[in-house]
Amino acid sequence: MIRLGLRMAFGRDGLGRLALIGGAVAIGVAMLLGVLAGVNAVQAQNLRYSWLNSGVTSAATGPAAQDPAWWAPRQDYFHGRSIIRIDVAPTGPSGPVPPGMPALPGAGSYYASPALMRLIGATPAAELGARFPGAPAGVIGEDALPGPDALVIVVGLPVAEVKARDGAVRIDRIVAVSPSECDGCYIGIGGEALTLTLGVVGVALLFPMLMFVGTATRLAAARREQRFAAMRLLGATPRQVSTLATVESAVAAALGAVVGFGLYLPVRWGLAHIPFTGERFHPSHLTLTWPQIAAVLIGVPLGAAVAARLALRRVRISPLGVTRRVTPRPPRAWRLVPLAAGLAELAWFVGRRPSTSHGQLTAYLSGILMVMVGLIIAGPYLTLLGSRALARWSRHPAGLIAGRRLADDPRAGFRAVSGLMLALFVTSVATGVIGTMVSAQGDRSASAAKLAMTAFPEDLAPGEKGLSTAAIPASLSTIPGVRAVQVVHYFDDRGDPGLPGLIPCADLAALRDYGSCPPGAEVARVFSDLAAPDGIPTHWEAAPVSAASLEQAPVLSLVVLTDGSPAAVETSRTVMESAFPALRPPLTDREWNSDFARTLVQFQRLADIVVVTSLVIAGCALAVAVTGGLNERKRPFSLLRLTGVRLAELRRVVTLESAVPLLAVSVVAIAAGFLSAHLFLRSQLQDNLVAPSASYYALVALGLAVSLALIASTMPLLGRITGPGTARNE
Incomplete structure (x- = not known):
């Protein structure tokens, strides 16, 4: 059966399906690898901050140097950019040496990062260079810098001057512990903040991305059901049919996963230019671990195989049910319960905010995740309600046909727009929270004079x-x-x-x-x-x-x-x-509030990345789903054309079938996003949601316009696949 499954996958009829599924999976895998590499880069970048916390003596480990040094960190600014400055005074030739430098600078010299060295050379000395006494002794190496744009300088001064600095301490070793694992380290991202950042990325990106991969592996599911149902009627056992489906889907997903690693290279290049945490990544930070590579190469084909077996459960139970096109049971109103439960969890913590950051992370992220899952579960029921309204109020044949077809299988109609619904939800939550925080900050940090x-x-x-x-x-x-x-x-x-x-x-x-x-x-x-x-x-x-x-x-x-x-x-x-x-x-x-301002900037960048990536994922999912849906329904559309239905009318049917669930779930997703943002703000900051700016409405309108354009782009395909020959050959 495995050999037969391979012949079916690489046969003339299966090659097109194989290319379509493999290409969609490749796009999803490339994005998935990009997220995993980004997570690794955040952790690697955070580790580069460790040596800057050497004044935290409780975190110091390893052998002590023979000659201690005086160490005084401070934060300077230039044109609103933060400069990390360490004033040091060695007490002997065998003092502790930070990474990226051959030795501590002596009095009258300094080591600076390449970006700061370029800045000093391009700026009048009265504005910047005169702050750092002495001459440059060298450039700090890459292994000591969190990013290529980091502004870091280590200035050598006499012992008496460093001892007089605010926060000066005597050190005999360099800290090598990541700030996320260090108690008392204040430069870098702490453990709870790092968990929050990665948690937001995981919930906001991985979940929609995995859904996209799942959608891709379900392409042409209806056509496969019909073919396998016919095989069942000819005597094939359920196990044999499941094996064929598993082989075909796993092969397509495996090829897509391999191609996805090739597409990941341009994604990796793009990530290196995004200041995700306020600093661009070193390209060497954007790496994948062997367990992650193995998990993707094995997990994606395995997930596709499982999805294929689950998709054929109707064939295993009743092959006649598929061949006779039995209408599946309509979704029920209970599907709204998980969505309501997620919103209720967020509402519960209004006035009951957990006292610890870990508790807050668990409470809010679990609530947001539950709302996202609830939207996915409620989507088919919302599509059913939209289809019934369309069929009831439509005055044209196209609206009636589209409404009845959607009501016949609302799950398939919703599946095409599920990615966009999650993207709009994430966009609304991010815009609501960030916009309100920026508004609450107001003009308190606006003055730079x-x-x-x-x-x-x-x-x-x-x-x-x-x-x-x-x-x-x-x-x-x-x-x-x-x-x-x-x-x-x-x-x-x-x-x-x-x-x-x-x-x-x-x-x-x-x-x-x-x-x-x-x-x-x-x-x-x-x-x-x-x-x-x-x-x-x-x-x-x-x-x-x-x-x-x-x-x-x-x-x-x-x-x-x-x-x-x-x-x-x-x-x-x-x-x-x-x-x-x-x-x-x-x-x-502005700089006095710089910590909060930098946090806002980081979250704004995070929100922008999440929003743009979510919309890209949603667009890919919509294009894949609409194209796959047309291929699955080319016979009924061909029969409609043979009965006299005009091609323009069929195009209106396809447009309405995609647009109605798109608009119905968009309204619910946006409302759920703003309500979730409001509940979070009331619980965490005691603030009310501020109406979003015009850029939000422009972004939503652009996303919907692109989605409708993707639907319109499939119209030429409808004319090619609905000719009389299709109805005769099917």
Whole structure:
């Protein structure tokens, strides 16, 4: 039977079916391999951050170096991009050596990543290079960098200077533990955040992709059922028929899987140019493990074989039922229950948010996954309702035929649009959550014109009172683009905690955009960076001190107001860092919220990747399903043409058969997506869903338009396969 199955698969009638199924499976496998490689790349990239956490001594393992080194990490910025800077001071020639460098740089030299080295060379020294004293000792190697665009620098300084830095520690070994497995590591992606990222990718991409592969292996299922039912009537046993179906489907899927590995190469090239986590991947990160390769090569043909055996259950039970085209039992209303259960789980956690990140991950991802499964289960029933409405309200023969055909087998009608339904659901959830978070952030991080350097109490050495006004460089006010240099003093009243800064009302009045004093007040209490709550200028509260007494008050922060030009901001930053090297680098409002902003950017990129990939998968699934459906139904369409039905009328029938379930499930998927996003936001952030931007509607309209275009592209095929010869030969 295996030999007969191979002859049927490679016969003249089977070659076209083999090519169609194999090609569809190849596309799905290439995308599946891309997702697996992306998952591996995220983990490999995260491991490259490990050495930057060497100041976390609890994570240090391995033999200790003979000569410890002083180590002080800090974060700098340039044009909104983050620069990871490590100030080091070796205490001897046998100190710990990070990867990518032959040795720690000595005082007066530094090692920088290739991207940062290019940036220093292409930028005026007053804006960037002057921040890093000394000369370059070399370039940091690839094995120490998370990505080709990473901005990392290791600066060698005298021991006394590094010891005075904020967060300086003495180390005798380099951390080699991934941040996802490190307790206390703060550079890189933590374990729970990494699990969340990979979990979102797995739920949002792998599930639709596996469905697409399953759809591809079911191509021409009806035709195979008829052929195998005829064989049953001629005396073939159920086992023999199952063996033939298994061989034919497994061969097509196996060939598709092999071709998919070839198509994976351009997919891999594209992934290397996507900043999935905020940094592009090194091409060497995008690899597949041998277990993953084996799982795809074995799992895809095995899954196709199982799907083929399950698809023939009606043939095994009753071959006459297939040959006489018995109408299957219509789907029931119970199919809505899983969808309602998934939404109910998300609603349950509103006001009951789990206290741990792991608990939140389990609660929300399981709820989202249940909703996705519920949509798949409910899809045939929704298609049935749409078909009945079409048949009831249609005034044309095409609508009546399409409605009756859909009602006859709503599962087949829904299968063609199931991928797009999941894509629209994922799009709606991602757009709803990300859009609301961006809206909630509002303009609080919009300003890039104000630099603030603050002397936090934990930054100061014992006996220090803060910034020294005498040390403030006079050159700051002469920099082109700098509009004002404002000193904010400490509010030293221990019994009245609150706003920590003091500013004369006369100065505040000159600044205008940063709030105002109450009537009659001389001094106002402000935040150290003059940032008003929610980014809105406000009336600050009066301070119980006089303007004259501020001369004796210690300095809390130095705020430089610019015109927002990159040259003014970066030159001012360089001057401030050089004047106060022991303090944290000055930040703009946008950079102050950079952690949250970077998280938003990462999730936005993740959402964009998920949305685009989901729509591509949905388009492929729709094209495959519509083409396969036409091939399966060419005999009944040919008979309709012989009875006098015009080809234009048949085209309207096919369009309605695809468009009705497409629009019906799209409405439900979008509604379920926004409801899921709203429930998540209410539970996690206590925010209400914000209406999506115009780009969302444009994306949905584009997705539906492309889907309808794919349906229209199959119309020429309808004319070729529905001639009189088809009805006679069938």
